[in-house]
Amino acid sequence: xxxxxIIGTGITPCKGRWIERTYYGLAQMAxxxxxxxxxxxxxxVDAVAYGIYNDIFELSAIPEHPLQGIxxxxxxxxxxxxSGGATGSYTMMTAYTWVASGLYDIVxxxxxxxxxxxxxxxxxxxTPEVIKTIGWSGDTFFERELGWTASDxxxxxxxxxxxxxxxxxxxxxxxxxxxxxxxxxxxxxxxQRYGEKVTAEMAMNSxxxxxxxxxxxxxxxxxxxxxxxxxxxxxxxxxxxxxxxPIIWVTGVGAANEASVAGRDERHxxxxxxxxxxxxAKAAYKMAGIRDPLKQIQVIELHDAxxxxxxxxxxxxxFVPLGHADDLIDKGLMAPGGPxxxxxxGGLTYGGHFVGGSNMFSCWSACRELTNxxxxxxxxxxxxxxxxxxxVVMILERGS
Amino acid sequence: MVPEIESEVLEVRGxxxxxxxxSMFTFYKRTKGEFSPYFLALKERKVILxxxxxxxxxxxxxxxxxxxxxxxxxxxxxxxxxxxxxMNSTPPVTYFAHSLFEHQVPFGxxxxxxxxxxxxxxxxxxxxxxxxxxxxxxxxxxxxxxxRENRVGKxxxxxxxxxxxxxxxxxxxxxxxxxxxxxESPVEPELPTPDVEAxxxxxxxxxxxxKMASLVAQSERAQKDLAGWKRRINVKTSGGCFTxxxxxxxxxxxxxxxxxxxxxxxxxxxxxxxxxxxxxxSLTNAIIAERLWISLNRxxxxxxxxxxxxxxxxxxxx
Numbered sequence: 001x002x003x004x005x006i007i008g009t010g011i012t013p014c015k016g017r018w019i020e021r022t023y024y025g026l027a028q029m030a031x032x033x034x035x036x037x038x039x040x041x042x043x044x045v046d047a048v049a050y051g052i053y054n055d056i057f058e059l060s061a062i063p064e065h066p067l068q069g070i071x072x073x074x075x076x077x078x079x080x081x082x083s084g085g086a087t088g089s090y091t092m093m094t095a096y097t098w099v100a101s102g103l104y105d106i107v108x109x110x111x112x113x114x115x116x117x118x119x120x121x122x123x124x125x126x127t128p129e130v131i132k133t134i135g136w137s138g139d140t141f142f143e144r145e146l147g148w149t150a151s152d153x154x155x156x157x158x159x160x161x162x163x164x165x166x167x168x169x170x171x172x173x174x175x176x177x178x179x180x181x182x183x184x185x186x187x188x189x190x191x192q193r194y195g196e197k198v199t200a201e202m203a204m205n206s207x208x209x210x211x212x213x214x215x216x217x218x219x220x221x222x223x224x225x226x227x228x229x230x231x232x233x234x235x236x237x238x239x240x241x242x243x244x245x246p247i248i249w250v251t252g253v254g255a256a257n258e259a260s261v262a263g264r265d266e267r268h269x270x271x272x273x274x275x276x277x278x279x280x281a282k283a284a285y286k287m288a289g290i291r292d293p294l295k296q297i298q299v300i301e302l303h304d305a306x307x308x309x310x311x312x313x314x315x316x317x318x319f320v321p322l323g324h325a326d327d328l329i330d331k332g333l334m335a336p337g338g339p340x341x342x343x344x345x346g347g348l349t350y351g352g353h354f355v356g357g358s359n360m361f362s363c364w365s366a367c368r369e370l371t372n373x374x375x376x377x378x379x380x381x382x383x384x385x386x387x388x389x390x391x392v393v394m395i396l397e398r399g400s
Numbered sequence: 401m402v403p404e405i406e407s408e409v410l411e412v413r414g415x416x417x418x419x420x421x422x423s424m425f426t427f428y429k430r431t432k433g434e435f436s437p438y439f440l441a442l443k444e445r446k447v448i449l450x451x452x453x454x455x456x457x458x459x460x461x462x463x464x465x466x467x468x469x470x471x472x473x474x475x476x477x478x479x480x481x482x483x484x485x486x487m488n489s490t491p492p493v494t495y496f497a498h499s500l501f502e503h504q505v506p507f508g509x510x511x512x513x514x515x516x517x518x519x520x521x522x523x524x525x526x527x528x529x530x531x532x533x534x535x536x537x538x539x540x541x542x543x544x545x546x547x548r549e550n551r552v553g554k555x556x557x558x559x560x561x562x563x564x565x566x567x568x569x570x571x572x573x574x575x576x577x578x579x580x581x582x583x584e585s586p587v588e589p590e591l592p593t594p595d596v597e598a599x600x601x602x603x604x605x606x607x608x609x610x611k612m613a614s615l616v617a618q619s620e621r622a623q624k625d626l627a628g629w630k631r632r633i634n635v636k637t638s639g640g641c642f643t644x645x646x647x648x649x650x651x652x653x654x655x656x657x658x659x660x661x662x663x664x665x666x667x668x669x670x671x672x673x674x675x676x677x678x679x680x681x682s683l684t685n686a687i688i689a690e691r692l693w694i695s696l697n698r699x700x701x702x703x704x705x706x707x708x709x710x711x712x713x714x715x716x717x718x
Contacts (some may be wrong), residue, residue, distance in 0.1 A: 019410050019417050059424055121403055121421075122499055132498040141435055142462055143522045145555050146509045147501040152492040156511075160489035163539040210492050211534040211688055261460070262488050262511045263519035267470060271489040271511070 001100040005236035006248040006396065008038025008229040009364040014192040014352025016116060017126070018223040023058055023114040024070055030225035030357070031071045031110060038229050039243040042072035045229065046104035050080040051091030051111035053355040056133045058114055071110065084137060085150075085305060087111065088226070088359025089255075089382025089392030095230045096250055096394075105232045111357025112225035130221050138386055139260060150305070151218070153386045155210045158308045160271035162212070165323040171204055171212075173326040174307040178203035178217050178349065180334065181304070185346025188365070192220050192352040217307040222352035226360025240399075248367045251377075252290065252395030254283025260389050269387055274309070274316045276391030277383060281317040284379075288395040293318045294333070297395075299369045299378035300340055301362035304347040309388065313381065314342070317393070344369050358382075363394070370398040432553070437478055438463050439553035446547045446575030448483055448558070450517055451476040461517040483545040483574060484563060485514035491525050493534050495684050495700070506532045506687075506700050512543055512560050521545075524559040530586040531687055531694045536562065547577050589666050589693050591638050602639025602670040608677055609642070609653040616651045616709065619716035623649035625708045633702070634661040637670040646702070651709070663702070664695040679714075682707050 010033025012018075012026050021029070035042050048071070050064040064080040067073075083090040088111040095109035118129040131149055138148030162169055182198040185191045198216055206216035230250070231239060240247045256279035262269045281293070290296045300319075304310035311325035319340065320327040328334045334342040345351040345365035348358055359382040366378035377397050384390040407420040432439050441447040451463030455471040461481055467473035491510025494501070501507070511520030523545065527536050537543070543560040551557040561581065563571055570576055594602070616622040626649050633644040634657045643661070645652040667673065668691045675681040683703050686692035694703060 019412050019419065020415065056424055059422065120499060128498040132500060135498065135500070139522070141432070142464065142555050143509075146522055146524055147494055147497060147504060147507055148509065149494070149498075152494055152509055155492035156489065156509075159492060159534075160539065163490050207682060207685055208688055209496065210494055261464060261519050263460075264513070265518075267458075268519050 002102055003233040004096050004099045004230055004250045005233065005240070005399065006228055006250060006363070006367055007106075007231045007236050007239045007243070008034045008036075008040070009227065009360070009367050010034030010037050011190055011226040011357075011361050011364045012224045013190045014222045014224045014354065014361070016192060016220065016222065018114070023063070023112050023225070024066055026114065026223065026225040027067050027071055027110060027112045030112065030227040031108065034108070034227035034229050037243070038239055040106075040229075040239055045073065045076070045106050045108045047077040047098055048073045048108045048110060049091045049094040049098070050078065051082075051087040051109065051356040051360070052080055053082055053084065053087040053113060054133060054137070056136060057118065059117075067110070067112075073108070077104075082356075083384055083390055085303060085355060085384025086359070086382040086390040086392050087356045087384065088362075089303075089380070089394065090390075091356070092228055092230070092359060092363060092394065093253055093255060093392060095228070096253055099230045099232055105235050107230050109228045109230065109360060110225065111227075111354070111360040113354040113356040114223050115221050115354065116223055127221065143386070148386070149210075151213060152210045154306050154309055154388060155213050157271060157274060157388050158212060158306065158312065161312050164272035168323050168325050169212075169308050169311055170326055172200070173329045174217050174311065175200040175203035176329045177307050177310065177334070180336070181307075181343055181347050181350045183336075184344050185350040188345050188351055190352075191346045191350060192222050193346060193350040196350070198350075213306050213308065217349065219305050219348040219353040220350075222354040222358075224352060224354040224357060224361070226354075226357035226364055228360050228363050246371055247399035248370060249397045249399050250394060251397045252284035252286075252288030252393070254280040254285075254287065255390075255392040256280045256283070257385070258387075258389045260386050262387070269389070271387065274312055274383070274388045274391065276389060277313045277381065277393070278316040278391075280391035280393040281379075284393040284395050285318075288397070290395065293379070294339060297377050297379050298339075298341060298375040299344065299366055300342045300381070301345060301366045301378065302343055302347065302381045303359065303362065303383045304343060304349050305353075305383060307349060309383070310342075310347070313383065317379070317381070341369065359392075363396075366396055370396060374398070434466050435462070435464070442547070442557045443551040443553040446577075448481045448514065448521070448545060449478050450481045450514070452479045458518045459516055460519045461514050461521045481517060482515045483576070485512045485517065485543060487511070487525075487537050487539055487541045487543060488513050488520035489539045490534070491537050493532055495688065503701075505704070506697065508532055508537060510537060510560065512545070514545075522555065524556065526559050526561060526697065528561060528565045528581050528583050528586065531697050531700060533690050534688060535690060544571065544576065546581065547575055549577055549579055586695055588636070588664060588695070591636060591666065591668070594639050598637070598639035598670060600639075601674070602637055605639070605670045605674045606642055606653065606655060608674055612677055612709065612713070613651040613653050615713045619713050621716050622709050622712040625705050625712050626651060629702070629705060631663070631699075631702050632658050632661045633663060633665055634658060635665040635667065637667040637672075639670040644706075663699040666693045667691065676707070677710050679710055
């Protein structure tokens with residue numbers, strides 16, 4: 001496989017509702033920003049992979065088809081990827097693979113979602129309709145009619161983890177993480193909750209979405225787009241030299257999808273584990289030569305659908321032992337001045353979650369931190385589907 | 401439901417944007433295909449089927465495979481399962497549901513490892529002991545599957561109840577239906593004898609509640625929250641009892657109890673209601689934390705309506 005680097009990234013501002021833009025416009029804005037970052041023309045790009053999660057959000061069964069021409073990719077290959085919450089990560093993995101295989105030299109990964117056009121006319125708000133729309137993602141024969149939602153399926157995993165590790169995932173700790181993410185989001189002017197102040201006390205007292213997940217510890221619904229451009233080593237060196245920014249190498253990629261049905265052993269979902277994250281990280285670490293993630297990775301952009309899930313994922317990825325996820329705060333690991341910077345973008349909880357492009361948003365932030373803070377290595381993570389079934393991990397390293 | 405107005409103009413930073421009402425839906429006559437024997441057995445025979453691999457002996461419930469993927473796609477055999485088992489993990493309980501499920505709240509969606517099964521059956525969980533809270537079902541809680549009276553061949557034809565709540569003589573009855581269980585006489589939580597402090601808070605809370613009732617009379621939004629709803633609720637607290645009377649948009653509060661209420665609330669402390677009125681806490685959160693109990697699970701809908709009142713009154717004043 002060939003070496004692959006990221007040569008440009010771009011995102012739109014994250015907003016709870018973009019009245020002024022459709023997803024066509026958002027896609028154009030992100031692509032314009034990414035090619036601008038790389039200082040290349042869209043004509044230099046060989047192929048595009050689209051991350052759009054949910055047809056119902058976009059009101060179209062082939063939502064990517066209008067984008068091909070309007071982003072300047074007419075008459076070139078284009079493929080849509082949809083993998084639940086991990087759509088963005090799997091889209092970037094596809095773009096990476098196309099370059100690594102030698103099939104194309106420069107590939108664009110574009111993620112976009114327009115979620116809050118959905119509207120519940122009864123309550124006169126968007127949220128219930130967004131939840132309902134995502135609710136069509138659950139198992140349709142045995143679970144959807146029981147009221148499956150994304151929140152209650154992640155709550156299942158968190159509750160099962162708490163069954164297995166009583167005493168871990170204390171409310172005080174997840175509330176403190178919420179406060180840290182809200183402080184960090186003030187460095188991200190693109191974030192949905194930029195300018196907001198949320199304290200640990202406010203997070204502690206916020207209402208339950210579904211027990212034990214609280215409102216201020218839950219990802220927001222966002223509309224927006226993100227684009228990441230991948231290139232082969234020789235192209236990347238020339239482009240980054242011209243653009244005047246460091247090359248960001250992709251040194252590790254890993255992914256795993258668990259079974260969705262719960263059972264007694266690993267042939268089925270072990271509810272108290274997020275094995276998908278564990279296996280994805282393990283594969284990415286092996287590829288990147290990482291033996292001690294806590295010592296070798298400085299920036300983590302983690303798909304925090306829920307803060308208690310963030311804690312479990314950090315344990316699954318080897319930053320803290322399983323059963324000791326509270327060490328993230330209790331031992332100061334992700335506290336200001338600690339050894340790891342987790343979600344400097346504010347994460348999906350405070351930065352924004354436009355599902356098909358959220359992981360591009362995370363990747364954009366990781367590249368920004370590696371460049372601006374002169375750090376060595378970052379991890380970008382995506383999770384998705386029922387009971388955190390899908391996990392994708394990408395390792396990025398700052399080059400010269 | 402799409403309102404008649406087809407479009408509207410919104411203004412953002414001086415620019416005008418058009419927005420239209422649209423919908424996306426499809427009707428189905430969807431086959432249950434290879435799952436038909438499972439759903440027909442639920443509907444017609446009150447029996448739960450599993451899929452057993454004759455080679456590795458793994459038993460999957462529900463029978464979601466035709467072939468065993470662990471054994472080079474060996475054809476499975478359908479087997480009848482016991483209707484008892486344990487919770488695979490602590491199930492989440494939904495209090496805030498979207499429009500398709502709001503009539504069911506609160507409901508628990510859990511997974512039961514039936515005796516002899518290797519995979520867990522997704523299932524609703526309910527209690528006969530009043531409102532459902534997150535602490536009633538835990539990993540390992542022993543349960544029995546109960547069948548609905550009206551079964552149509554859907555996952556909602558069945559639900560699980562803690563076996564400890566089922567009279568001993570009925571625990572081994574196969575195909576037990578919901579009508580065989582007593583849903584109407586749960587045991588109320590015990591309250592401590594009122595002390596001086598609790599009585600004091602009770603009286604001040606009662607005054608606040610009466611003031612709130614008068615504010616409802618002035619708030620169109622709050623009246624809408626209670627429109628078309630009639631309930632007589634006896635509320636018992638550690639400081640004393642009162643009655644909440646909801647009558648089609650009106651709220652009244654009276655000291656003491658009424659005979660034959662629609663349901664009963666038991667609050668560990670009267671301050672739960674002052675916290676509710678002053679936005680410090682919601683009645684729903686108090687239920688989740690088991691500081692507030694209601695005698696009928698279905699009456700959570702009433703609690704949900706009451707929870708809206710403080711905000712509706714505040715918005716009226718703005």
